[in-house]
Amino acid sequence: MVDSRSFLTLSAITTYPKEDGKPLYYVIGLSCQVITMIEIDPQICTACGACEVACSLYREEEVFTTMRSSIILHREERKNYYGVMLKREGEVLLGRPEGVEVMKEGESSDTGGGGKPILLREPCDNCTDAMCVRFCPTGCLKEV
Amino acid sequence: MELYTDLIAVVDLDAGEVEEVDIEEDFIEKNIGGACANNALLSQYPDSVILGTGVLTGTLFPGSALGVVTAKKNGTVCHSAFNWFSGPELKLSGFSFVVLKGKAENPVYLWLHDEIADIESTDLWGKNTWETTAYLREELGENRIQTLVIGEGGEKKSGAALLVNNYWGTDDRNGLAAVLGEKNVKAVAMRGMGEVEISEPEEFISAAEEVLTGLKSKIQKKGAPVEGLEAITQRFDACFNCPYACRNFVETGENEGVVIFERHLKDLMAHGLDVKKAAETLQTCYQLGVNPKYGKDPNALTTMGSQPAQPLEDKEGWYYTLGVCPILDQFGIDEEAAVRAITAGTGLEISADTLDDIVSRL
Numbered sequence: 001m002v003d004s005r006s007f008l009t010l011s012a013i014t015t016y017p018k019e020d021g022k023p024l025y026y027v028i029g030l031s032c033q034v035i036t037m038i039e040i041d042p043q044i045c046t047a048c049g050a051c052e053v054a055c056s057l058y059r060e061e062e063v064f065t066t067m068r069s070s071i072i073l074h075r076e077e078r079k080n081y082y083g084v085m086l087k088r089e090g091e092v093l094l095g096r097p098e099g100v101e102v103m104k105e106g107e108s109s110d111t112g113g114g115g116k117p118i119l120l121r122e123p124c125d126n127c128t129d130a131m132c133v134r135f136c137p138t139g140c141l142k143e144v
Numbered sequence: 145m146e147l148y149t150d151l152i153a154v155v156d157l158d159a160g161e162v163e164e165v166d167i168e169e170d171f172i173e174k175n176i177g178g179a180c181a182n183n184a185l186l187s188q189y190p191d192s193v194i195l196g197t198g199v200l201t202g203t204l205f206p207g208s209a210l211g212v213v214t215a216k217k218n219g220t221v222c223h224s225a226f227n228w229f230s231g232p233e234l235k236l237s238g239f240s241f242v243v244l245k246g247k248a249e250n251p252v253y254l255w256l257h258d259e260i261a262d263i264e265s266t267d268l269w270g271k272n273t274w275e276t277t278a279y280l281r282e283e284l285g286e287n288r289i290q291t292l293v294i295g296e297g298g299e300k301k302s303g304a305a306l307l308v309n310n311y312w313g314t315d316d317r318n319g320l321a322a323v324l325g326e327k328n329v330k331a332v333a334m335r336g337m338g339e340v341e342i343s344e345p346e347e348f349i350s351a352a353e354e355v356l357t358g359l360k361s362k363i364q365k366k367g368a369p370v371e372g373l374e375a376i377t378q379r380f381d382a383c384f385n386c387p388y389a390c391r392n393f394v395e396t397g398e399n400e401g402v403v404i405f406e407r408h409l410k411d412l413m414a415h416g417l418d419v420k421k422a423a424e425t426l427q428t429c430y431q432l433g434v435n436p437k438y439g440k441d442p443n444a445l446t447t448m449g450s451q452p453a454q455p456l457e458d459k460e461g462w463y464y465t466l467g468v469c470p471i472l473d474q475f476g477i478d479e480e481a482a483v484r485a486i487t488a489g490t491g492l493e494i495s496a497d498t499l500d501d502i503v504s505r506l
Contacts, residue, residue, distance in 0.1 A: 046367075046382035046389035049229065053204055053385065057349075063339040064203050065236065075287070077310060078274075080378055080393040080401060134353060135204055137360060137387035 036128050036143050038071075038086055040095030045140040047082040049073045054131035059122065070124040071132055071141075084140075089123045095140075145169055146343045147199050147489040148177070148240040153261040154189065155254060157327055158246035162261040167240060172199070173492050177240075179223045179456070179464035180502050182214035185243055186221060192245040193323050195234060195292070195332065198467015202232035202340060202384070205352045205485050206359055207469040207477075209383035211235075213292070213307065213316070215323045220453040222318035223506075227383045227469055228309045228391075230290035236336020248328040255284060256334045268330045269299060272431040273308040280333045292332045295433025296446040298325035303451040306435040312391075312403040313430045317454040321433055343491030351485035355478050359387045362475040367392065370409065372419035376401075383469060390471055394423045402427040408436050415440035461506040462499070 055069035074096070075082040083096030094101045133141045145167045154163040175181040178198035185194045193215040200208045211231030214223050234242070238259030251269040255262040268276050273295040281289050290310060297305035298321035305321035307314045324330075342348050367380025368390040378401060380389035395401040402423060412422035412429075417440055429436045434445035456464060463470035466482060483496045 044366075046380060046386075048382035048385050048387075048389070050204065050385040053202075057204065057345070060339070062345050063341050065337075065339040066232075067337050067339075077287075078278075079399050080381065080403070131349075135356065135385075137206070137356065137382070137385075138389075 036126050036130070038124060038130065038132065039142045039144045040084060040086065040093060040100055041140050041142070042083045042095035042097060042100065044138045045082070045084060045095065046138055047073055047075055048137060050135045050137060051084065051132040051141055054135040058127060058131040068122070070121050072118045072121070085118045087118045087121045087123045092118055145172055146341045146491050147203065148172065148197070149235055149238045149338045149340060151239050151259060152185070152241040152243065153239040153256065154243045154245065155261060155263065156246055157244060157248040157252070157263070157329070160248070160263055162263065169492070172490065174502070176465050176486070176494070176499060176502050177201070178210070178467050179212045179214060179461060179506055181241060182212055182223065183221060183506065185241060186214055186216070189243045189245050191216065192243050193320065193327065195242040195244070197231055197235040197240045198465060199486055199490065200482070201467030202235040203352070203489065204349065204385065205468065205482070206356045207386045207388070207472045208232070208467055209386060210463065210467045210469050212464050213320050215320050217318055217320070217323065217453055218450060222320060222453050223456060223464055224307065224314065224316040224318050224320045225464060226292060226307065226309050226314040228290065228312065229384045230292060230309050230334060231467060232384045233290040233334040233336040235340060236338040237334045238338045242332070244327060244329060247326065251328050251330050253280065253331040253333060254329065256332065258337060266330055272296065273433050274311050274431050276331055277310050280331060284333060286335055289333050289335045293433070294321040294324050294330060295431060297432055297434035298322050300446050301325050302434065302446050302448045304435045304438040304445040304448040306429070306433050308430055308433050311430060313405050313408055313426070313435070315405065315407070316435065317437070319435065319451060342489050344488040347488035348485050351481045351488060354481045356387060358478050359472065359475050363388050368406065370404065370406065370419065373423060376420070376423070386469060386472070388472060388475070396424050396427050402430065411436045412440055456506060461503045465503050
């Protein structure tokens with residue numbers, strides 16, 4: 001369930017040439033980049049959908065909508081079966097009553113038609129101080 | 145107009161035509177939204193049924209799930225609330241307000257989506273609310289469609305008629321489902337892919353987050369458990385963007401259950417049913433679209449005579465105007481922050497006193 005990753009990234013090798021064209025020196029840039037990811041605890045989700053609006057607002061900045069979010073609420077209302085799906089680069093994180101599962105692109109799941117819209121969305125860009133987490137009222141979503 | 149989608153749909157049921165009217169800034173400045181704006185539209189279009197959203201409905205302001213239906217009943221202007229996800233879906237359909245005037249010759253349903261309002265003839269008359277919602281979602285091809293639907297109670301213009309949102313009862317305390325029945329409107333289906341603009345997003349978010357933090361500090365328990373139903377309560381659900389998950393889903397059979405609106409459950413218990421029997425009966429009440437306030441036999445409730453109008457109580461007018469669920473009032477919403485959210489969201493200079501003055505007209 002925890003999906004935190006840290007990367008030490010070789011970010012740049014820059015060459016400053018002398019007048020004769022030979023290198024004078026090299027600068028090697030190293031940076032430590034912490035990628036924040038979202039953890040889902042579906043057992044405490046109440047299906048309020050705040051995460052959808054919050055994520056959409058982060059992406060669009062000046063409008064409320066549910067259509068831009070990387071996270072989608074899935075609900076089968078008569079059975080009260082619900083959970084959230086988070087689109088990530090190349091995969092979808094499913095948080096549903098059975099637990100949390102990562103589906104790779106191209107894999108099928110039993111989410112039925114409800115899972116299709118997420119494939120059209122932009123993947124989560126691992127923003128920090130994520131709006132979806134800030135406005136999740138139950139703590140179902142966490143940054144890790 | 146910020147915090148609203150742009151249009152009012154004026155649906156002429158006699159002619160089968162829809163006029164789209166732009167929402168003017170002046171209209172919002174004078175009426176804010178929700179019940180107050182519905183009142184103004186009812187003055188303009190007498191004998192209509194008005195569906196309206198509050199100024200904060202469908203936003204990141206906590207509890208902003210509320211929509212309001214307004215109509216005259218026995219000469220008295222009455223308001224009833226609907227929530228779950230139907231308030232936000234109505235606004236995001238492109239129509240922040242809908243006026244239903246006249247009467248359709250034959251039963252119809254209204255389909256609101258993508259700034260389009262379609263009046264569709266239907267043979268759904270006689271179907272219960274669950275069948276109707278299932279049909280509309282299948283027919284219109286979207287599981288997230290929200291419906292406001294009448295059952296047998298509304299069709300028979302019962303005084304105990306109850307407007308149903310998808311499968312679950314709304315707080316239709318005034319039997320306005322019967323007014324829809326009089327107009328031959330079986331259902332309103334809504335799906336919102338629109339956008340609601342914000343004048344000053346950072347200020348709005350700051351005010352909304354402040355209110356959310358305050359509410360979270362006061363909501364101590366998980367959900368709203370009902371004594372005697374613990375063993376069959378599957379989960380606690382929340383309406384759109386609400387930190388208080390007060391809607392218990394109670395299992396009544398295999399893969400089946402009912403979302404409890406606590407007041408309705410207590411009404412049935414007051415009529416002498418034990419809590420489990422009350423939950424089962426509530427499911428039938430919602431299928432038939434009848435309000436258990438008036439009795440414990442759902443079938444008898446479909447043909448009840450007219451009942452007295454139930455006025456808004458305490459601070460309800462304020463919540464019905466903002467589009468925020470009044471159930472949150474027990475936790476104390478920061479009203480100053482709410483006014484800041486309205487001002488930041490709309491870009492209008494609206495003070496707490498102005499808001500109170502407008503609400504006092506209800």
